Amino acid sequence: xxxxxxxEYTPTNGVMKFLDEKLPLxxxxxxxxxxxxxxxRNLSYFWNFGVLAGFFLVLxxxxxxxxxxxxxxxxxxxxATTEHIMRDVNWGWLMRYAHANGASFFFIVVYLHIFRGLxxxxxxxxREMIWLxxxxxxxxxxxxxxxxxxxxxxxxxxxxxxxxxxxxxxxxVIGEPIQIWLLGGFAPDNAxxxxxxxxxxxxxxxxxxxxxxxxxxxxxxxxxxxTGVEVKSESDTLPFHPYYTAKDGFGLGVALILFxxxxxxLPNALGHPDNYIEANPLSTPAHxxxxxxxxxxxxxxxxxTVDFLFIPAKLMGVIAMFGSILIWFFLPWLDKSxxxxxxxxxxxxxxxxxxxxxxxxxxxxGGAPAEEPFVMMSQIATxxxxxxxxxxxxxxxxxxxxxxxxxxxxxxxxxxxEKAVLGExxxxxx
Amino acid sequence: MTKLLSxxxxxxLVGLGFTVVALYSFVVGAYxxxxxxxxxxxxxxxxxxxxxSFDGPFGKWDVQQLQRGFKVYNExxxxxxSLKYVAFxxxxxxxxxxxxxxxxxxxxxxxxxxxxTGEATTRxxxxxxxxxxxxxxxxxxxxxxxxxxxxxxxxxxKARHDGTNYVASLLAGYAEPSAELLEEHPEAAPGPGLxxxxxxxxxxxxxxxxxxxxxxxxxDDGTEATVQQMSEDVAAFLTWTAEPTLVKRKQTGWPVxxxxxFATVLAYLSKNQIWAAAKRKNG
Numbered sequence: 001x002x003x004x005x006x007x008e009y010t011p012t013n014g015v016m017k018f019l020d021e022k023l024p025l026x027x028x029x030x031x032x033x034x035x036x037x038x039x040x041r042n043l044s045y046f047w048n049f050g051v052l053a054g055f056f057l058v059l060x061x062x063x064x065x066x067x068x069x070x071x072x073x074x075x076x077x078x079x080a081t082t083e084h085i086m087r088d089v090n091w092g093w094l095m096r097y098a099h100a101n102g103a104s105f106f107f108i109v110v111y112l113h114i115f116r117g118l119x120x121x122x123x124x125x126x127r128e129m130i131w132l133x134x135x136x137x138x139x140x141x142x143x144x145x146x147x148x149x150x151x152x153x154x155x156x157x158x159x160x161x162x163x164x165x166x167x168x169x170x171x172x173v174i175g176e177p178i179q180i181w182l183l184g185g186f187a188p189d190n191a192x193x194x195x196x197x198x199x200x201x202x203x204x205x206x207x208x209x210x211x212x213x214x215x216x217x218x219x220x221x222x223x224x225x226x227t228g229v230e231v232k233s234e235s236d237t238l239p240f241h242p243y244y245t246a247k248d249g250f251g252l253g254v255a256l257i258l259f260x261x262x263x264x265x266l267p268n269a270l271g272h273p274d275n276y277i278e279a280n281p282l283s284t285p286a287h288x289x290x291x292x293x294x295x296x297x298x299x300x301x302x303x304x305t306v307d308f309l310f311i312p313a314k315l316m317g318v319i320a321m322f323g324s325i326l327i328w329f330f331l332p333w334l335d336k337s338x339x340x341x342x343x344x345x346x347x348x349x350x351x352x353x354x355x356x357x358x359x360x361x362x363x364x365x366g367g368a369p370a371e372e373p374f375v376m377m378s379q380i381a382t383x384x385x386x387x388x389x390x391x392x393x394x395x396x397x398x399x400x401x402x403x404x405x406x407x408x409x410x411x412x413x414x415x416x417x418e419k420a421v422l423g424e425x426x427x428x429x430x
Numbered sequence: 431m432t433k434l435l436s437x438x439x440x441x442x443l444v445g446l447g448f449t450v451v452a453l454y455s456f457v458v459g460a461y462x463x464x465x466x467x468x469x470x471x472x473x474x475x476x477x478x479x480x481x482x483s484f485d486g487p488f489g490k491w492d493v494q495q496l497q498r499g500f501k502v503y504n505e506x507x508x509x510x511x512s513l514k515y516v517a518f519x520x521x522x523x524x525x526x527x528x529x530x531x532x533x534x535x536x537x538x539x540x541x542x543x544x545x546x547t548g549e550a551t552t553r554x555x556x557x558x559x560x561x562x563x564x565x566x567x568x569x570x571x572x573x574x575x576x577x578x579x580x581x582x583x584x585x586x587x588k589a590r591h592d593g594t595n596y597v598a599s600l601l602a603g604y605a606e607p608s609a610e611l612l613e614e615h616p617e618a619a620p621g622p623g624l625x626x627x628x629x630x631x632x633x634x635x636x637x638x639x640x641x642x643x644x645x646x647x648x649x650d651d652g653t654e655a656t657v658q659q660m661s662e663d664v665a666a667f668l669t670w671t672a673e674p675t676l677v678k679r680k681q682t683g684w685p686v687x688x689x690x691x692f693a694t695v696l697a698y699l700s701k702n703q704i705w706a707a708a709k710r711k712n713g
Binding site: 041080083086087093094097238242243246247249250252253254256257260261263264265267268273274276277286303304305306308311313316320323327330333334336371372373375376379380382383384386387389390391394395 | 437438441442444445446448449451452453454455456458459460463468487515520581584585588589590591593631672673674675679680682683686687690691693694697698700701704705708
């Protein structure tokens with residue numbers, strides 16, 4: 001693991017020597033996020049979001065555990081205990097607003113992290129496993145966030161749960177039994193609320209476990225970088241500490257300012273007013289919308305409005321919605337361009353910007369009511385979404401002529417690299 | 431190599447499949463959009479923008495206004511609407527002392543148990559009790575109100591878009607529907623037992639205008655109780671009931687943000703110092 005020039009941990013005092021012999025935790029930390037982990041010297045601020053995602057995961061677990069001490073997962077009292085937290089628990093309002101907005105910020109930084117990966121093709125060899133584990137984390141996050149939103153047992157909680165579990169009902173033959181089995185009844189009620197709470201408490205720790213694998217897999221090839229040229233020599237890298245601890249520290253400060261500005265001054269801006277109405281199975285809200293971070297995928301779900309041959313529209317929407325994320329698993333094998341960074345791929349770059357516009361359209365339409373022109377806009381954007389990943393990406397990577405790459409990271413940063421070269425890449429990259 | 435090629439071939443075919451189906455939906459939808467007329471929305475109005483003392487990042491409660499709003503709730507709204515997440519003790523937060531709260535609580539009857547027989551009865555409230563509901567249950571509430579259950583008001587201003595302005599606009603906004611509206615949307619005419627209100631999304635509200643005339647409530651501080659004034663005051667009171675911690679939240683936010691700003695500037699400067707050393711050494 002790591003590069004030959006990585007510094008080795010040397011315990012300086014008796015206690016650390018003792019610890020290093022019996023349980024080398026300090027060595028682990030030193031090699032993971034300390035001076036023992038050499039990192040490309042040219043990482044931009046787009047490489048901050050992994051650390052930020054880790055921070056928000058921890059924040060969600062800490063605030064969530066405290067909230068669970070005061071919350072009761074029972075359909076009779078869930079809404080009232082949420083209000084009890086807001087009114088009577090000391091600093092309960094802060095815990096709940098931090099948790100609700102923390103989920104949003106977790107998704108913001110993870111989306112930026114994902115799109116960083118897409119632009120710089122971070123999923124390419126030798127980092128396929130990091131990407132695959134990342135997609136797993138994202139899927140687990142979506143499941144966790146969905147179940148968390150059900151817990152306050154407001155109108156959107158209830159109807160969101162009904163719509164999302166109803167998606168399973170679209171599966172032919174076995175769909176309806178699966179839906180009833182998932183909910184523990186014919187409609188969301190106490191049984192569903194209880195199991196959602198149980199899973200909502202469990203899944204974050206599963207996420208934490210997969211995050212450890214994600215970081216473990218990352219430390220084998222080391223971080224990618226904005227040029228996409230692999231590390232060649234020691235002058236291409238800097239030790240993680242103090243260089244990137246300092247850079248991540250500043251990034252964390254900026255993220256916390258934005259986060260607490262939301263928590264203290266606009267805590268409900270990202271939520272839906274209907275969720276302050278207690279769940280009522282007899283009254284359907286005018287527009288059922290999920291939380292903002294699901295909007296692009298909700299738009300894909302609703303884009304399929306017409307039965308196609310023997311496939312019902314609803315089933316097609318469900319397949320497309322799940323498929324839109326599952327296709328990310330195949331990216332490392334679809335994009336075969338030898339060049340990683342979008343900076344050196346002129347044709348890819350153009351399509352990438354179209355993808356960003358397409359995501360913005362899907363995001364907007366997912367939050368809008370299911371009316372024209374939003375449905376038509378989301379249909380066009382959905383068509384492009386699948387076209388982009390499954391058709392354009394493989395073809396572009398085949399026909400594109402990339403721009404010349406710098407010889408090394410050192411050259412890209414400092415203009416020249418006259419140091420001796422280690423490893424296999426003795427010649428300049430094309 | 432052939433295996434990888436086949437993965438991409440399959441991907442291209444699957445991708446084209448999704449694209450074709452999505453575009454097919456688009457064509458059918460676009461055709462329908464051109465040939466069929468979309469159902470029109472009833473034109474309801476956005477709430478009026480009213481300035482409140484608790485607006486903005488430095489907002490504070492206007493205790494006088496909250497007390498006036500509380501009086502409106504107590505004398506008008508509470509006849510039909512519960513306030514179940516608010517306890518009498520909470521009133522100490524809007525400027526009433528312990529004695530006043532005790533006296534007010536005692537003036538309300540809350541559900542209790544007869545200590546001798548164990549039968550359900552009512553007793554005078556204590557500060558720890560919550561505001562009692564005007565109806566024993568939803569069936570009674572529906573029966574007394576033409577089948578429309580008056581909603582609990584504790585969270586009303588958070589449960590509507592732009593809630594504080596919405597409540598104030600709605601209460602003062604009752605009017606006869608205009609002739610033009612009825613001509614364009616005949617279905618907007620209020621049915622039996624319904625009342626036209628331009629701020630209500632379907633324009634027809636079961637609640638009769640609750641605040642009908644100036645002086646309906648007599649304010650203790652001498653403010654003239656116009657319908658407009660009462661509507662704004664009770665909207666302010668309901669903003670407090672929806673989030674009693676609103677002002678504490680904003681006041682806590684400032685020291686947190688100032689600390690973070692300071693810490694982030696320091697983090698930025700140390701980052702620059704650390705990286706400058708790196709650039710000198712290698713460049």
